[in-house]
Amino acid sequence: MARQPALEHSECPVARTLEAIGERWTLLIIRDAFDGLRRFSEFQKSLGLAKNILAARLKVLTELQLLALQPAADGSAYKEYVLTARGRSVFPLIVCMRQWGEQHLFEAGEAHSVLLDDAGGQPVAAMEVRSVDGRVLGPESCHRTRVIRPSRQAS
Template identity: 55%
Template sequence: MKRTSHQAADCPIARSLDAIGDWWSLLIVRDALLGLSRFGEFQKSLGMAKNILAARLRSLTALGILETVPVADGSQHREYRLTPKGRDLYWVLVALRQWGDTYQFPGGASPTVLVDRVDGLPVQALELHAADGRRLGPADTRVVRTA
C-alpha cells in the first residue's frame, strides 16, 4: 500500500507525522538522545535491518533532525548527532513516554522511570498552561486559522 504524503497539509500534526511518524524514526531519535551516535550502535540497540536503518538515517538527516559529523578519533567514519531540531523532539518523546507509563504498563509496572539528573527524583508529568498559568485540557483549547 502506498503511503499518502501529508507534507502540504494545513495541519502541523499531519506534517510532523509525515516527517517522523514511523516508529523507527522516533526510536532512532530516542537512542540519539540517550547518547548513541554510530550506525552499529543504532543497529544493535534497535535490532532492525541495516537497509531500513540506513534509509531512516538518510531521511532524518535530509529533514535536518540528524547531521553527520566526523568521529573524534580522526578515522574516516562518521557519526550521527541530533541537530537543535532533533533535540526539540525530546518533548514529543517525553509525552509519549508518559502516556505509555500510564496506559501501556498496567498498574504502573514500567521497568524504567525518567528522573531529574540533579536530584534523582521522577520528573513531573508534562502539562499545557494558558498564558495566565491555568492548566489546559482538550476542552480548554481550539484551533483557529491564522491566514
C-alpha cells in the same frame, strides 16, 4: 487498498509532523540519540533493525536536519549522527509519549524504564499543556483555528 495521500503539504501541523517523524523506527532512533547513541552500529544493535531500513531512516532524519552526520568525536574514521537543535526540540514530544505510555500501557507494578532528572535523580514531572498565563489546559479548553495565512507585507 487505496493509497494514502502524502501529508507533507497538509495545513495541519500534526499531519505534517506524522509524515516527517511519525514512523516508529524514526521515533526510536531519535529516542536512542537522546540516550547518547551516535554510530550506525549502535543504533542497529539497540533496535535490531535491518541495515537498509536503518540507513533509510537515518537519511530522512539528516534530510530533515534532526540529525547531522559528522566525524567521530574520538578521531577515528567513523562518522557519527548527532542531534541538531531541531532534533533536540523533539525532546518534549518523546517525553510526552513516554509519560503517556507509562500511565496507560503498563500494569500496576510492571517493570519499565523511568526518565530521571540528572540533577536530583528524581523522575521527571508529568508534562502539562499550559496557557500563556499559566493555567493548565485540557482538550475542552482549546480549539484549533481555521488555517491562518501570513499577511503580506506592504512594499
